[in-house]
Amino acid sequence: MTTYRLAFVDLSANNVDYITLSWDDVSGFIGGRGLGVALVYRNSASADALAGDNLLCVMTGPLTGSGFPMANRLTFIFISPMTNTIAWANTGGYAGAELRNAGVDGIVVKGVSERPCYLYVSRGVVEVRDASSLWGRGAVDAVMAFRHMHGDCRVLAIGPAGERLVKIATVVNDTGRSSGVRHGVGCVMGSKRLKAIVIRGSPRPEAKPADASRFIQRLKEAQSRIRASHLLNHENGLLAVYGTPIAVEALGSNDAIPVKNYRETTLPEYSRLGGRAMAEGVLINRMTCSYCPVSCRRETASSQAYSFRVEGPDYAQISSLGSNCMVMDLEAISYMNYLCYELGIDPIEAGNALAMLAEASELGYVEEGLRWGDVERMLGLLRAMALREEGLGEVLSYGACRAAEDLGCPELSMSVKGITIQNTDPRVEPAWGLLNAVESFGGAVHIWVYGQLIQSLAKLGVDVRIRDFNDAWEVASESYRKQVEVAVLDSLQVCAFSSYAIPLETLAGALEAMLGRKLDAGQLEYAGLSILEAEKLVNEVRGINWSSPLPRRFLEEEIPSGRHRGRVCELNPLLREYSGVAKHPTPPLEAIPKLL
Ligand code: SF4
Missing domain, CATH: 1.10.569.10 (Aldehyde Ferredoxin Oxidoreductase Protein, subunit A, domain 2)
Known part of the structure; x- marks a missing residue:
């Protein structure tokens, strides 16, 4: 894969064009989240979230569907009707790989359809079709109806909430998989009268590496690292055996779980x-x-x-x-x-x-x-x-x-x-407070970096690679490093849980073999810095500052009981250190086309 094929759908004009970008065009942003952010910056940074000119970018990455372990994500990038910021909604399952196997690397949607519609993607072609008969149906119900109509396909659908422009509407990926799909992306789809995206790919992977034997080497290396992980091993890894609910045990045993609207942690x-x-x-x-x-x-x-x-x-x-x-x-x-x-x-x-x-x-x-x-x-x-x-x-x-x-x-x-924060309490996890304050997307952070969780998992027998950290500089620099790493993973479209086992060097090697171009982890990290910076630039256009205050509860109300009793989140020292640690490269945005 040395090119990136985008379908540009104008629902107002009922028209689909195709644009091919070279790796040289997109390398500064990798693909996936990074490319979506760059497209929004170039085309719709000042758009109203519910207006037709708010681009909805549905992106895969250069490793999606290649067969590389855990490379399966699909990301929506858009302006959020909840936060008014650049927004990200990320989902796994099978839709990302299916989209690439259907001959399309990403879809960019603008405009508002005259009547309810859906996109049907197959054999490299995106068609706008009538969805009037399915408007009003539940999201899971609609997925089943589309499967009945089109056979073996993958479906991203909205329910009645998205149709009614409910701000917290989500998109269901097949019949579930919505845990990372926040920021009101279903509301944006509803505003375009877009009920669903139905994808029918070819049964064989379309993403072919330029250097197959080196790619397989990297793939096997990743597989053996996953097998060796106490968290990810299929037979006995805690995440594999118990799923993400194992975090209840990890955080619950450490008095770090949200209780009664985050009033308590025990x-x-x-x-x-x-x-x-x-x-x-x-x-x-x-x-x-x-x-x-x-x-x-x-x-x-x-x-x-x-x-x-x-x-x-x-x-x-x-x-x-x-x-x-x-x-x-x-x-x-x-x-x-x-x-x-x-x-x-x-x-x-x-x-x-x-x-x-x-x-x-x-x-x-x-x-x-x-x-x-x-x-x-x-x-x-x-x-x-x-x-x-x-x-x-x-x-x-x-x-x-x-x-x-x-x-x-x-x-x-x-x-x-x-948008509400999730997972744990910033008074227990200072890094969690910092990340929620500085992420351009707002409170829906998905970066599992924090020390208390790490300690808790270690107690459950997991040998994690991330060490705990103590002072403000360590919290700030580790949080920023992790932000950069996750920006890279979201742009390669590899599941963020991979970071517990697979280093960036292995991913860079796989991408190098895929593209047939010289590439190293440092270049990926630099792209990660550029992506974070581009996200801040979109928010700047919208008058939104790089950091946001946390709810007063976390800053002023002491945890009332348990082992963290009396703690508050000391955010200001963390923000000071973070502003010294964060870098500000100039993202190569001029390489990204203007579509509007
Ligand atoms: S670790 Fe879980 S969420 Fe990540 S790709 Fe595998 S099954 Fe999907």
Whole structure:
């Protein structure tokens, strides 16, 4: 692969053009997230999020679908209707590899279709087709209907929430896989009247390496590193065997889990929500993404109190819909997760918005709001927010940040740049506070870098490569290094969990063999720096500063109990060190074409 073939879809004009970029054009951004960010900077940096000129970039990377282990991601880049910033939504599964096998490396969508439509991608061609008969259907239901129509295909679809321009709407990837798909990307698809992207690739990988024998060498090296990993080994790695819910055990045992809208971090009965409890209860299947030997995805089902069969929930969904709302029942959490998928709303933002509502209700800001752990009420509110029902449904449909403002208690929203943080508490994990403050996308950070988790995993027997760090400079420099690394992975479109086993040198070697060009890890890292800088430049155009304040709770309210009792997040020293550590290269943006 030495070229990058983009389909440029104008829904207003019902027209599709194709653009071929050379590796020389895109090398400064690698592909995937980086190329999407550069395209947005060049074409739609000042666009209104719901206007036709907000480009929706659906990108793969140069290793996607090549057969290289864990190289399977697909990334949406766009201006977010939740945060008004550059935004990123990343998903695994099979759609990324399928898109490349269909002869398209990325799709850039502009405009607004006259009537509901979907994109059908096959044999190198993207067609705009009528989706009127499926408008109004649930996202999972629509995926099944498209499969019925087109046979063996991959589908990215929105539900009723996206159609109604709910700000927290997500995109469902096949029948699940929405845990990283935040920032209201479903709302952007809905604003274009785009119900789905249906992809039917050829059964054989289209991404062929220029130097096949060197590529296979690197591929085998990566496979053996994954086998040697205590986290990723298919048979006994903790992430592989228990999925991301193992983080409940890791963070719960370290008093580092979100509880009651992040008021507390201690949950004595955390193990009821963990990977081991899932394995003994609702788990029916381990799933994987294309070319991944790990299989960390979970499939759950029940026909007892609730009837469902669904992918997930992942750790972030368990901590948002579960511990943060005081729901201690994996069956109920799995069902709520299923409902979020079918309605097409982001389960993490929805859970955190409900946690905010429960606290607001307890403090008297809302009458007839929500009690902690009231699953039946939560189910009703999830439906109400997805359908924008009058009252709390409409209020919550904007996400926790705007909802808390509307309810008169903005201090109860645990959001940064308008989107809630996830996973753990910045008072316990200073690096988590810093990353949420400086990431251009806002609070939905997915960089698992922080020391407490590392220590916790080590206690569970995992030999992790990232060491713990102590002073402000170490936190800042390690956080920045990790940001750069993840920007590279998201642009190569390799799963971020690979960083626990596969070094950048191996990835650079694989890319070198794929392209048949000299390339090293230093060049990838430099591209990572440029990508972070380009993201900041998009935000600058929109008047958004490089750092954002954290919610007051994390900065001023001491953790009330547990081993971290009394701690707050000391953000300012971290920001000072970070601004000294961060580099500011000039991204080669002029190499990226203007499309509008
Ligand atoms: S580790 Fe998990 S999320 Fe990552 S590619 Fe493998 S199965 Fe998918």
